[in-house]
Amino acid sequence: MFVFKHACLNLRRHIWSHILVGIILFLLILVTMITNTMYTSAKLFTKNYSKQFMTLVTILEPDLSNSTHEKKLTKEQYLKFGASDYVKGIKMVGSLPVSFPKLNTSALPIPAQFQKLEDDESTLYSYQTAATWFGVDPKDLMSELAESNMEIRSGSPNLKMDECLISNEFAQLNKLKIGDSIQVIVPVNEKNEGKKLIVAGIYQPKKTTQSNEASMVMKILGNDIFTNWETIRTMNEFDSLGDNSVSYELTTRAAFDNFLKEVKAKGLPSEYQVVTNEVNMNMLLSPVNGVVTLAGTVLLGFLIFGNFGLILFSIHMFKKKQAEICVLRNIGITKAQLIKSRTIELLFVTMVSFAFAFLTASWIVQPIADWQLMNQRVVMGNVDQLFSVVSNGTNETITSIPMKFNHVSFIFMIGIISLYFITIITVDSYKLFKFETIEFLLERNLDE
Numbered sequence: 056m057f058v059f060k061h062a063c064l065n066l067r068r069h070i071w072s073h074i075l076v077g078i079i080l081f082l083l084i085l086v087t088m089i090t091n092t093m094y095t096s097a098k099l100f101t102k103n104y105s106k107q108f109m110t111l112v113t114i115l116e117p118d119l120s121n122s123t124h125e126k127k128l129t130k131e132q133y134l135k136f137g138a139s140d141y142v143k144g145i146k147m148v149g150s151l152p153v154s155f156p157k158l159n160t161s162a163l164p165i166p167a168q169f170q171k172l173e174d175d176e177s178t179l180y181s182y183q184t185a186a187t188w189f190g191v192d193p194k195d196l197m198s199e200l201a202e203s204n205m206e207i208r209s210g211s212p213n214l215k216m217d218e219c220l221i222s223n224e225f226a227q228l229n230k231l232k233i234g235d236s237i238q239v240i241v242p243v244n245e246k247n248e249g250k251k252l253i254v255a256g257i258y259q260p261k262k263t264t265q266s267n268e269a270s271m272v273m274k275i276l277g278n279d280i281f282t283n284w285e286t287i288r289t290m291n292e293f294d295s296l297g298d299n300s301v302s303y304e305l306t307t308r309a310a311f312d313n314f315l316k317e318v319k320a321k322g323l324p325s326e327y328q329v330v331t332n333e334v335n336m337n338m339l340l341s342p343v344n345g346v347v348t349l350a351g352t353v354l355l356g357f358l359i360f361g362n363f364g365l366i367l368f369s370i371h372m373f374k375k376k377q378a379e380i381c382v383l384r385n386i387g388i389t390k391a392q393l394i395k396s397r398t399i400e401l402l403f404v405t406m407v408s409f410a411f412a413f414l415t416a417s418w419i420v421q422p423i424a425d426w427q428l429m430n431q432r433v434v435m436g437n438v439d440q441l442f443s444v445v446s447n448g449t450n451e452t453i454t455s456i457p458m459k460f461n462h463v464s465f466i467f468m469i470g471i472i473s474l475y476f477i478t479i480i481t482v483d484s485y486k487l488f489k490f491e492t493i494e495f496l497l498e499r500n501l502d503e
Contacts, residue, residue: 072372073404079368080408080475083361087471088416090357093350093424095467096458097343104343104453108336110305112314116298117326127294128327130284133301136318141310142303148199149190149287151297153239153280156247159228160186161277186278188239190287196220199281200258209233210256218255220281226257233257239280241292248292252282308333339453342431346456349427358471362478369482397483405476421458428456 114136116127130147137145154160191199196212208223210233221231231237235254240247258281287293305314315329323329 077404077408080405081412083475084409084412084472085415086357088412088468089420090350090354091467092420092458092460092464094347094354095464097347097456100456101340101343110308111302111332112305113300113302113330115328127299135321137303139314139317141305141314143306144304146195146302147192147284148300149284149297151188151241151287151293153186153188153241156240157238161224188287189281190284191281192284196281204261205258206261208257208259212256214255214283216286217252219252220256220258221254222277223257223259224277241290248290342428343453343456345431346427365475365478366482369479373483398480401480409472424458425455
């Protein structure tokens with residue numbers, strides 16, 4: 056009881072000294088808590104995201120002009136590849152460059168390397184009117200639009216033969232509505248192959264898309280049209296000018312090697328390339344991994360330099376209390392009683408600092424994490440534009456990492472706080488056991 060009363064009296068007598076210690080512990084605990092929460096939450100997010108990220112294998116066609124194969128693989132061959140225990144679903148997309156001879160088109164942003172120094176209007180017009188005709192099965196059309204952050208404005212995605220889906224911007228430019236017909240041509244050297252299509256639906260950017268982003272996406276996709284797979288395959292020039300991109304959703308990520316051996320055994324030509332979207336997943340998670348690396352580095356730095364700073368601070372504070380310790384020792388208070396009293400004082404200060412740090416961290420850790428994730432995305436660039444070749448599924452760009460203070464984080468923080476507490480009390484205990492009143496008095500006499 057004597058020790059407890061003495062500790063309470065010291066808390067009141069040396070209030071400013073304890074406030075200074077509390078502020079230092081508060082800052083150390085706060086930074087440690089924020090970085091630890093960011094580190095563990097980002098690691099957990101990466102682990103969970105990797106599990107839910109569907110594994111897609113895409114078969115890319117080679118340039119048939121330099122290949123021993125004169126024709127593309129048929130739909131039946133692709134379906135044969137997909138008839139496997141390793142496959143959950145198949146998506147087939149065909150694409151063909153087209154233009155519209157009698158319709159207005161959106162002006163596409165022209166790369167600098169394609170701009171002409173001379174005033175060649177015909178060349179400029181040919182770039183501006185470039186468009187892509189996509190052939191997609193009805194069950195895959197919605198996911199294909201979703202990957203481009205698009206949605207159906209009107210009409211139906213269940214396209215029949217010779218029916219098409221056009222953009223809202225293209226429809227407004229040409230005053231087109233559902234039921235109207237459009238003429239598309241496939242440019243082939245000196246002759247053009249034409250096709251008449253009926254407008255069955257109109258697509259537009261999703262309402263959740265930001266205006267600037269939606270405008271840019273619309274400029275890139277504004278002239279593109281969608282039909283079903285069978286319609287685009289009726290074009291005679293599809294085998295020479297068109298591209299097939301067939302994706303298979305695997306049951307597990309580990310099944311890729313077995314699936315690759317299986318499709319080769321079923322007759323996949325060696326010229327065809329098989330790739331996965333695992334690179335896409337790593338690129339999507341690269342900003343999150345950047346947050347993990349930064350938070351882990353700061354956390355480790357504070358653990359090392361924070362403890363070193365606490366040691367120096369404790370030594371400095373002990374020197375200021377030597378005169379008081381000398382008086383207390385002379386009136387009969389033992390070293391063990393002084394250490395117990397100091398432990399109670401420091402325990403109270405640590406608990407108060409932890410409470411304030413916890414409340415502050417729970418309020419500011421999410422904004423800090425989102426801000427850091429945004430910075431990592433800026434540093435690493437816009438990876439969304441790199442997903443046009445390999446099918447990526449319905450996974451969206453990561454804009455926020457939920458900060459979760461789980462039991463693992465709590466146990467870790469208790470360990471860190473205990474480390475800070477033990478560091479200070481160990482220095483004080485060592486100095487008290489080494490402290491001798493006569494030596495202190497002699498040092499004071501010599502200094503004076």
